[in-house]
Amino acid sequence: MAAWASSSSSSLANYSSSTSILPRTASKTSCPFNSHQHRPVTSVSLLPYHRPSTSSLSWAQKEVGIRIGWNIGEEKACLASALRTSAVRQLTGSLTSAEGLRFGIVVARFNEIVTKPLLEGALDTFKKYSVKEEDVDVVWVPGSFEIGVVAERLGRSKKYDAIVCIGAVVRGDTTHYDAVANSAASGVLSAGMNSGVPCIFGVLTCDNMDQALNRAGGKSGNKGAEAALTAIEMASLFEHHLKL
Numbered sequence: 595m596a597a598w599a600s601s602s603s604s605s606l607a608n609y610s611s612s613t614s615i616l617p618r619t620a621s622k623t624s625c626p627f628n629s630h631q632h633r634p635v636t637s638v639s640l641l642p643y644h645r646p647s648t649s650s651l652s653w654a655q656k657e658v659g660i661r662i663g664w665n666i667g668e669e670k671a672c673l674a675s676a677l678r679t680s681a682v683r684q685l686t687g688s689l690t691s692a693e694g695l696r697f698g699i700v701v702a703r704f705n706e707i708v709t710k711p712l713l714e715g716a717l718d719t720f721k722k723y724s725v726k727e728e729d730v731d732v733v734w735v736p737g738s739f740e741i742g743v744v745a746e747r748l749g750r751s752k753k754y755d756a757i758v759c760i761g762a763v764v765r766g767d768t769t770h771y772d773a774v775a776n777s778a779a780s781g782v783l784s785a786g787m788n789s790g791v792p793c794i795f796g797v798l799t800c801d802n803m804d805q806a807l808n809r810a811g812g813k814s815g816n817k818g819a820e821a822a823l824t825a826i827e828m829a830s831l832f833e834h835h836l837k838l
């Protein structure tokens with residue numbers, strides 16, 4: 595008899611009178627096998643499973659084998675998920691513990707009619723979440739293409755817990771838009787990866803100026819303010835959970 599069968603039959607005896615080993619909600623809802631059985635999972639072998647011939651198995655072992663064999667993927671996944679759920683740590687940054695965190699803001703002067711309100715949205719958000727003015731530095735660059743290199747320099751200085759990158763790339767008549775927009779995005783991404791400091795992408799990439807203005811305090815909100823919120827959460831996450 596396969597090793598799994600004997601241990602499963604004994605484990606069946608152990609569990610048969612016990613309540614579900616899965617949290618009630620898990621056995622009732624998240625295990626597809628259980629959904630039509632309407633019975634809590636009482637035993638799932640965690641041994642390496644192979645399907646033996648059933649002729650030599652007792653009723654109990656067939657029951658376990660059938661339950662496990664037919665739905666090994668779902669049952670194991672459910673049990674594993676349930677076990678993970680009971681032991682899972684969930685780490686997140688807090689928006690209510692921003693005091694003392696330090697932020698850099700890199701903002702492009704190009705399309706300043708858009709980037710200035712984006713910057714103001716970010717600064718207002720920092721103030722609203724108790725970030726002191728002396729804990730925020732603003733660095734102006736000519737255009738969005740220059741954001742990445744400055745963001746990385748600020749990150750490597752280790753003076754900041756997160757860096758907000760603000761720009762507005764608006765499509766013109768040529769394909770220059772694609773070069774600038776893509777470079778800005780990859781520049782901000784690289785700055786964060788290379789410096790280890792969260793760099794937040796608050797660069798608008800729009801087909802026209804109306805789209806940009808709508809996202810700088812217009813009917814579509816303020817992406818600068820959103821970027822500042824993201825910066826606070828990421829800075830808090832790194833400060834409280836991801837310190838090296």
Ligand SMILES: Nc1c(NC[C@H](O)[C@H](O)[C@H](O)CO)[nH]c(=O)[nH]c1=O
Pocket residue numbers: 702704705736737738739740761762763764765774
């Ligand atoms: N067209 C836009 C630019 N272009 C300028 C570049 O960002 C860069 O400063 C120049 O290529 C020199 O390196 N910048 C924006 O931020 N937005 C635009 O729409």
Ligand SMILES: CC(=O)[C@@H](O)COP(=O)(O)O
Pocket residue numbers: 763764765766767768769770771772774
């Ligand atoms: C995003 C740009 O670089 C763009 O504003 C430049 O306009 P054009 O493509 O007409 O030169």
